[in-house]
Amino acid sequence: MITAEYVEKYVALWEARHDSWVSQYLASLLGTDKKTMSEIRPILKKKTLTDWRVALAFFIDRTTYQSRKDIINLRTATYLFKKIISLPEEFSVEENEKLLQEIKKEKATGRVTHIRERADIERLEAVLKYLQFSKEKNFTKIILSIPSEKELWKFLDQFPFVSKNKTAPFYMKFISWAHDINIEPIAIDRHVINSLASNGLSNKSSSKAIMEIANQLNMPAVKVETALYEDSWRKSNNDFFKCR
Numbered sequence: 001m002i003t004a005e006y007v008e009k010y011v012a013l014w015e016a017r018h019d020s021w022v023s024q025y026l027a028s029l030l031g032t033d034k035k036t037m038s039e040i041r042p043i044l045k046k047k048t049l050t051d052w053r054v055a056l057a058f059f060i061d062r063t064t065y066q067s068r069k070d071i072i073n074l075r076t077a078t079y080l081f082k083k084i085i086s087l088p089e090e091f092s093v094e095e096n097e098k099l100l101q102e103i104k105k106e107k108a109t110g111r112v113t114h115i116r117e118r119a120d121i122e123r124l125e126a127v128l129k130y131l132q133f134s135k136e137k138n139f140t141k142i143i144l145s146i147p148s149e150k151e152l153w154k155f156l157d158q159f160p161f162v163s164k165n166k167t168a169p170f171y172m173k174f175i176s177w178a179h180d181i182n183i184e185p186i187a188i189d190r191h192v193i194n195s196l197a198s199n200g201l202s203n204k205s206s207s208k209a210i211m212e213i214a215n216q217l218n219m220p221a222v223k224v225e226t227a228l229y230e231d232s233w234r235k236s237n238n239d240f241f242k243c244r
Helices: 004-017 019-029 037-050 052-062 070-085 093-108 117-132 139-145 149-157 167-179 190-198 206-217 221-236 238-242
Strands: none
Touching: 004 019, 004 037, 004 221, 019 037, 019 070, 037 052, 037 139, 037 167, 052 070, 052 117, 052 139, 052 167, 070 093, 070 117, 093 117, 139 149, 139 167, 149 167, 167 221, 190 206, 190 221, 206 221, 221 238
């Protein structure tokens, strides 16, 4: 049976599993000495609302995870995060163009081999171009201002290599976690499906099942989805924990 205690337990375990990412990478990128996901949550929330560079960098960071090994994605995401937050506090088209040219040069000369010219550089270039013509320069504020989920996914879908089936929901999982927003899951991972099945809830659509549980428990759907994912992930990765 999926209870509030179950959800809180596995969300906490999901956070703990990301603590090393926070301590080794995210904390320094956000300029804090906090070492855990739970500690960094209010800082991430504030930074993504008050600094357009962090808002953009976090979007690029989370949507970098596609079609490669995580260690390569991590290197690429961290590289891009550092580049973006090095931009001036005030949005500058000229400085943004300089940054893009610098990244392209490092790719062309082989100085940075893990950057993908299309999937990484093209995505960043497209978002910067969008922000150039947008009155609001903070990407997180733009996301949070979109009035419906249908419009949200359509908005994210306009950017190259931001997939509605993977990277857009992955980004929104972290934004929902940081900003306490409730959205209906649209890309259901196999681990979530496994957990639903083990709880006798495989006779209906996964998204509907998650929303029903969330409503019954009065919890955001993203928390329920995360808990279901983490439960199955841990059962499938016993060897990971045995080796630690």
